[in-house]
Amino acid sequence: MRAFSNLQKSRELHGRLSDLLQGCDIAAVPFFRKRVFRPWVADKIGCEPGTLTTNARLRKTLCLWEQENAPTSSPDTIAIEHWDEDDDEDDSNVVPLFTRLNKGLIRSVDVVVRGKAYDIPMLYWTGGLDEVVCDYLRYLRVKKKHAFSSVGETAKKLRLFRRFQRAYRLKDTDVTDDFLISWQHSMERNGIGLNRRNDCITSVHSFFEWAELTGLLKNHVQIAAKSAYSDELGADYVFPIASKQITVRKKGQTYYTWVSTLIEPGGESSFGKRATPTSKQIERLMLAVSDHSRNSLRNSLLLSWALQTGARVSEILQVRLDDLPSMDEIGEFLDRNPEYLWVVVKRKNCGESKLRVPIDLVLSTLDYLWNDNDRAKIVEQHGECGFVFLSEEGSVLTADSVTRICGRFFEIAEISNANIHRLRARYITEIIEGVLDDLEAKGQSVDLTSDWGETVLTMAKNLMGHSHIMSLRPYLTEIQVRRIREDGTIVPREELERRRLRKELDKALVTRVKHNGQLAEADRLMGAGKMSQAAQMLRVMADDLEASERAATAA
Secondary structure (H helix, E strand, C coil): CCCCCHHHHHHHHHHHHHHHHHHCCHHHCCEECCEECHHHHHHHHCCCCCHHHHCHHHHHHHHHHHHHHCCCCCCCCEECCCCCCCCCCCCCCEECHHHHHHHCEEEEEEEEECCEEEEEEEEEECCEECHHHHHHHHHHHHHCCCCHHHHHHHHHHHHHHHHHHHHCCCCHHHCCHHHHHHHHHHHHHCCCCHHHHHHHHHHHHHHHHHHHHCCCCCCCECCCCHHHCCHHHCCCCCCCECEEEEEEEECCEEEEEEEECCCCCCCCCCCCCCCCCCHHHHHHHHHHHHCCCCCHHHHHHHHHHHHHHCCCHHHHCCCEHHHCCCCCCHHHHHHCCCCEEEEEEEECCCEEEEEEEEHHHHHHHHHHHHHCHHHHHHHHHHCCCCECCECCCCCECCHHHHHHHHHHHHHHCCCCCCCCHHHHHHHHHHHHHHHHHHHHHCCCCCCCCCCHHHHHHHHHHHHHCCCCCHHHHHHHHHHHHHHECCCCCECCHHHHHHHHHHHHHHHHHHHHHHHHHHHHHHHHHHHCCCHHHHHHHHHHHHHHHHHHHHHHHHC
16 A cells, blocks of 8 residues: 555545445444444554544545434444554453543554655544644654654643543633643642643643644734734733743754743752762762772773863763873973863753863873873773773773762762762852852842842853853752842852851750760769669760761761
């Protein structure tokens, strides 16, 4: 069939359908709600069930035949031989079809567009195909080139929304933000998590945005700045489905898009779930690496690059020998007295960008390249591949290998809930703290009602060589809580350190008073001859002291 043109296929299927309907025994034809059961027909003539709806010629022939031959009543549950329902765990061949279709069925249909075949998810209800949703799914699959799995996930989210919409018999033109909020509450009551709810709202908003762009809706969803609309709309016009504009950077390009205003805050995020190592923990980490004999200098440098450049592991591994001064160039390079070396790397979702490498880190890396015995043995055995950080096989290390190798040292150093990626977080935090230090030194305060955060993040972005502030934004909130007073003045880091030391001193004094009291009580018990109770008191005190020591070591 694929070798035929669409017209030839249509004629062939129409001929088969006509022969089937003319020669069939009406009593043997399965009907559902006065309509011929489409999967049965599709199986008989050799096509997908959706083809009977999308092909105008087949649809018309079936409808005309049904008008003349359909029974006055038909069951909602029928026996069939060729129906494959993913959710059906019943071994029998009786399918509660009305229940299935009332909840919405998603089936794949093959469509040929300009000679290329696409498998597209289609959404069915008791009344047949959900044509508007299917048009949107076809647009995603054919026009936008989305993967079938991605379009299938979108179909599931739209099916969930359509169920709620159909229960209220609401037209698309009547769907508003208030209705979407009701749907959010319904999903929450049914145990659907926050992230899934946000995904569903985003997919539905994109669906209605497409409907607006294609003319199915008009002035229903905001898809442009209000100034772009005609004066007839009016400045006070409220869109039934509101939108807000956000900036997105992908593959080195910046563009703007409109998203729903109903996204619920507090979704799961990787930020804040992992601990940022402290100075003492980093010292223990470096000691753990140096105590490991094999490739200790390489592993130490990997951690130093993450800590001093803020680069991702994938970016560190891109550094090549050509990016660094050679033995012949190092003298001239140092004569220029540079503070940093700029290395071009490909950033995540941002295209190429420059990585700022401190000179002392450059010199440490050159020392590793020129003098490290472990690396020299690898090169001697496998040859030089041109990258700085090599595996035992002579090729550049992979990001997974680095995470695994460094993760072992974090465990040895007893640094829980952290890995090499959190060194990048520490670097970013230090950069933002440094920017605030500069503002504080100049006596400059910040206006909490303005976009001062954008200014700070932009300054930090420029220092880091990043192309966008989006990835830095989560780090500012925690720093803001610690360092910005209500009047907008910036707390010096020295003051924060004094506060921390004062808290530790107060805690130590409280502990000392507590222990002195315990010692006095133990002494009284021993004087009274109650040795068992005194021993118990001293054991509790010893356990308390050991716990305090472990907590201090971990910090």
